[in-house]
Amino acid sequence: INSAGVGYFGMHEDIDFEKIERIIDLNLKAPILLSKLFLKALKKNRGYIFNISSISAIKPAIFGAAYGASKAGLRHFGKSLFSEARKSGLKVININPDITKTPFFENLNFSYTDDSESYIEPLEIAKIVEDILNLREGTVITDITVEPQKFKILKKSCKNPQ
Structure with missing residues (x-):
């Protein structure tokens, strides 16, 4: 499960080069390299690769251009890898959650609000993974987007500003 991620948000021109490199390294480069490292064994065992991406892979990430690009790249990698390796039995699943607690x-x-209908619980993502693992052999959900019922974001002061 590729679930590590980092994000720095603000106007793109205001984000340091080092922070952009960290976004790309952790959100995109690391999952690509880790997948390559384990790919032969995963194919042999008809395994799974889960990419925990982001709603920002699908929708424009205002004030998060590099973050959104890294998550869109991860999603595209997952779709391409599945197409490339599907005959081996490898399953590659992209999960694109919106704001998660x-x-x-x-x-x-910014953050999620106290309204329980405005964020996703991590256990809900885990349940989705479990449900996918329990599908009939030969059935693959390759891409799933998870959104809260309500769209609410809490704006707050930043502890460690850009």
Whole structure:
């Protein structure tokens, strides 16, 4: 499961080169290289690769251009890898959650609200993974988007500003 991620948000011209490199390295480069490292064994065992991407892979990421590009790249990688390796039995699944109640937002200037209908719980993503693992052999969900019922974002002051 490729689920590590980092994001820095703001006007693209205001984000340091080092932060952009970190976004690309962790969100895109690491999953591509890790997948390559384990690909032969995963194909042999008809395994799974889960890419936990982001809603930003699908929708424009305002104030998160590099983040959105990294997640869109991860999603495209997953779709391409599945097409390339599907005959081996390898399953590649992209999960694109919207705002999820995790520590990801601790040092950002926005977060989820207290309204339980405005965020995704991490256990809900885990349940989706479990449900996919329990599908009949030969059936693959390759791409799934998970959104809360309500769209609400809490704006806050940033602990570690850009």
